[in-house]
Amino acid sequence: FHSIIRAMIPSLGVNELEKAIVNILAVTENIQDQTSDAIAALQEVHSLFHVVLQNRLTLNILLASQGGVCKVINTNCCSYIDQNGRINNDLA
Numbered sequence: 001f002h003s004i005i006r007a008m009i010p011s012l013g014v015n016e017l018e019k020a021i022v023n024i025l026a027v028t029e030n031i032q033d034q035t036s037d038a039i040a041a042l043q044e045v046h047s048l049f050h051v052v053l054q055n056r057l058t059l060n061i062l063l064a065s066q067g068g069v070c071k072v073i074n075t076n077c078c079s080y081i082d083q084n085g086r087i088n089n090d091l092a
Contacts, residue, residue, distance in 0.1 A: 056069065
């Protein structure tokens, strides 16, 4: 049916519209794939954060008699894992 209409009324640009829709679909699928990759990367960072926190707490318990991890390594203790760049690259 569609091919008959396209043959009868080619001036409406049905072929061009169909190509545009196919291109939009391809772009949408690409965005979906990139978003999935970015979400997976964010989940990895979240899991890593929990491992780091557990290790930090364990070290603090083991070194409590000496004042804790921060006292032993003589620094201001702060845990921060920045993966925003990786996530931004995956979304770009």
